Amino acid sequence: MHFTKSAAILAVGTALTVGLAGCNSGSSSASGSSGDIKIGLSVSTLNNPYFVQFRNGAQAEAKKEGVSLTVTDASNDSSQQVNQVQNFTSQAMKAIILNPVDSDAAAPAVTAASRANIPVIAADRGVNKATVDETIASDNVTGGKLAAQELAKELGGKGTIVVLQGTAGTSAANDRGKGFTEGIAAYPNIKVVAQQPADFDRTKGLDVMTNLLQSHPGITGVFAENDEMALGAIKALGAKAGTTIKIVGFDGEVDGIKAVQAGTLNATVAQQPALLGQLAVQAAVKAAKGTKLAATVSVPVKLATKDNASQFATS
Amino acid sequence: MSADTLQKQAGPSERNGAVRAASRFFAENGALGGLVILVVALSLMSGSFLTVTNLLNVGVQAAVTAILAFGVTFVITTAGIDLSVGAVAALSAVVCAWSATSEGLPWPLALVVALGVGILCGLVNGALITYGKLPPFIATLAMQGVARGLALVISQGSPIALPNSISHLGDTISSYLPVPVIVMVAMGLVTAFVLARTYSGRAMYAIGGNEEAARLSGIKVTRQKLITYALAGGFAAVAGIVLASRLASATPEAASGYELDAIAAVVIGGASLSGGKGTAFGTFVGALILAMLRNGLNLLSVSSFWQQVVIGVVIALAVLLDTLRRRSTN
Numbered sequence: 262m263h264f265t266k267s268a269a270i271l272a273v274g275t276a277l278t279v280g281l282a283g284c285n286s287g288s289s290s291a292s293g294s295s296g297d298i299k300i301g302l303s304v305s306t307l308n309n310p311y312f313v314q315f316r317n318g319a320q321a322e323a324k325k326e327g328v329s330l331t332v333t334d335a336s337n338d339s340s341q342q343v344n345q346v347q348n349f350t351s352q353a354m355k356a357i358i359l360n361p362v363d364s365d366a367a368a369p370a371v372t373a374a375s376r377a378n379i380p381v382i383a384a385d386r387g388v389n390k391a392t393v394d395e396t397i398a399s400d401n402v403t404g405g406k407l408a409a410q411e412l413a414k415e416l417g418g419k420g421t422i423v424v425l426q427g428t429a430g431t432s433a434a435n436d437r438g439k440g441f442t443e444g445i446a447a448y449p450n451i452k453v454v455a456q457q458p459a460d461f462d463r464t465k466g467l468d469v470m471t472n473l474l475q476s477h478p479g480i481t482g483v484f485a486e487n488d489e490m491a492l493g494a495i496k497a498l499g500a501k502a503g504t505t506i507k508i509v510g511f512d513g514e515v516d517g518i519k520a521v522q523a524g525t526l527n528a529t530v531a532q533q534p535a536l537l538g539q540l541a542v543q544a545a546v547k548a549a550k551g552t553k554l555a556a557t558v559s560v561p562v563k564l565a566t567k568d569n570a571s572q573f574a575t576s
Numbered sequence: 577m578s579a580d581t582l583q584k585q586a587g588p589s590e591r592n593g594a595v596r597a598a599s600r601f602f603a604e605n606g607a608l609g610g611l612v613i614l615v616v617a618l619s620l621m622s623g624s625f626l627t628v629t630n631l632l633n634v635g636v637q638a639a640v641t642a643i644l645a646f647g648v649t650f651v652i653t654t655a656g657i658d659l660s661v662g663a664v665a666a667l668s669a670v671v672c673a674w675s676a677t678s679e680g681l682p683w684p685l686a687l688v689v690a691l692g693v694g695i696l697c698g699l700v701n702g703a704l705i706t707y708g709k710l711p712p713f714i715a716t717l718a719m720q721g722v723a724r725g726l727a728l729v730i731s732q733g734s735p736i737a738l739p740n741s742i743s744h745l746g747d748t749i750s751s752y753l754p755v756p757v758i759v760m761v762a763m764g765l766v767t768a769f770v771l772a773r774t775y776s777g778r779a780m781y782a783i784g785g786n787e788e789a790a791r792l793s794g795i796k797v798t799r800q801k802l803i804t805y806a807l808a809g810g811f812a813a814v815a816g817i818v819l820a821s822r823l824a825s826a827t828p829e830a831a832s833g834y835e836l837d838a839i840a841a842v843v844i845g846g847a848s849l850s851g852g853k854g855t856a857f858g859t860f861v862g863a864l865i866l867a868m869l870r871n872g873l874n875l876l877s878v879s880s881f882w883q884q885v886v887i888g889v890v891i892a893l894a895v896l897l898d899t900l901r902r903r904s905t906n
Binding site: 309467468469472 | 622624625633636640724728733822823825827829831832870874877884
């Protein structure tokens with residue numbers, strides 16, 4: 262008796278929770294009409310404004326094209342992502358957009374989809390050791406070079422700078438750092454005095470910048486490998502941010518663009534996550550209709566400065 | 577005994593007394609020895625370490641972890657664990673920013689609502705553990721997911737700017753009094769008071785020592801555990817507000833992984849994961865060690881790959897030092 266009662270409570274509770282969550286997510290997936298094309302999108306994490314914009318761009322495009330788009334969040338867990346892609350194959354998706362948590366660990370997910378003859382589009386990050394139908398990504402190395410050139414321009418070709426690095430070992434941190442190092446090498450009078458990790462995190466950006474100011478009080482420039490860290494650095498630098506100490510960020514996220522408009526961030530290398538999402542859905546629709554895709558499409562990075570900041574999304 | 581006689585031969589009785597008092601103090605606060613070693617080592621290695629500004633920076637950077645860890649101290653003292661504090665901190669901060677901006681609540685009320693959310697999360701943890709008979713690890717792991725998820729739902733995944741009135745909590749008064757440090761010290765004093773001077777505090781030690789014995793001796797274990805987890809939730813809310821005010825914005829992904837830092841701080845501070853031990857001062861020292869280490873690694877420009885190695889090794893050494901000291905004194 263007791264057991265059945267509590268089991269009933271458990272069942273009702275579960276049903277309510279799932280139902281509630283279902284209601285909320287129901288509105289976010291556009292229902293299909295044109296040819297009933299169903300597309301699955303597995304996002305690496307929605308715990309990051311950049312990927313939220315990416316998803317929003319994808320959803321807007323899906324609505325425009327009248328296809329049904331199911332979005333799942335892998336919470337930065339590669340094995341969860343493999344499960345999600347496998348679920349997509351059993352849901353008879355016509356195409357899958359994969360935003361890999363990890364380029365190496367994504368191969369099993371892609372293989373699972375290929376076995377079911379479902380085309381896969383890799384977005385934002387590539388997939389190693391498995392073939393996808395198309396890879397759409399921003400060029401992080403070029404972006405890093407662009408950031409170096411802009412920072413050098415702001416500094417008039419000379420100064421001492423520090424670099425706030427992203428999470429050690431991630432492709433974004435590696436590529437942006439590589440591009441920046443190559444770019445800054447062209448300016449012999451600019452010296453990089455410290456490179457320290459702040460894990461793409463705003464709080465850590467604040468803390469690491471505060472600490473670096475103690476050991477290198479005379480710096481004139483900062484390159485942060487993403488906007489979150491740049492925003493933390495701005496907090497640490499106070500009134501010096503954007504004036505006596507030049508800062509260049511990366512991503513062009515909403516708060517970053519706002520900081521560029523406010524003059525505290527001198528420039529940010531804007532990726533275009535919404536455009537990335539839009540292009541990914543367009544490619545997925547084409548693939549679902551059997552059109553052959555280009556192997557790689559690179560979404561251009563754009564330098565956002567005070568002059569052109571109004572062109573970028575700020576909401 | 578033998579150490580005693582040695583000391584007696586070493587010098588006059590007054591100095592002897594001072595030495596004995598100092599050695600007893602260090603024996604009781606093993607982590608403090610680790611902190612002293614760290615301060616000396618970093619001062620020798622980096623010229624910019626031992627300055628007033630830098631030490632204040634360390635204090636500010638320790639604040640969030642310390643406040644979270646104070647809350648976790650209560651839980652660990654009862655032989656429980658709380659994995660949800662980081663997520664609850666983020667949820668409280670997001671609720672605070674959201675209610676003060678999009679809902680237009682006056683800021684003092686927004687702070688109260690945020691604190692209420694933290695306490696409520698703690699109470700749910702406590703209820704799952706006491707009435708639901710869930711192991712604390714699982715109950716608080718579930719809460720971690722729920723709180724982090726709700727923070728994302730409310731904020732729609734994007735940071736919410738904090739009104740100026742609240743973000744002043746992250747400021748520094750007259751350039752030498754950072755508000756986060758004041759809040760940290762205040763919360764530390766509250767923790768010390770609760771643990772040492774209140775019925776609930778003594779009940780926590782009793783429950784952690786032997787839950788069945790505590791029950792038999794008339795302690796209302798269920799009620800005291802609810803209080804314990806509610807305190808941890810409330811402290812997490814305070815930590816979340818301090819964190820958000822430092823950045824003038826509340827992000828749903830803030831403070832992820834901080835629960836492990838908090839647990840590390842508590843254990844470095846001499847608490848035992850099997851319960852019955854733990855002090856506010858020890859936890860404070862533990863949080864300072866972690867913050868000082870990160871600060872020092874930045875000052876010394878240690879490469880990003882090595883930093884994680886060093887932090888891991890120092891945590892192990894700090895706790896090892898403490899256990900060795902305890903064994904030699906017993």
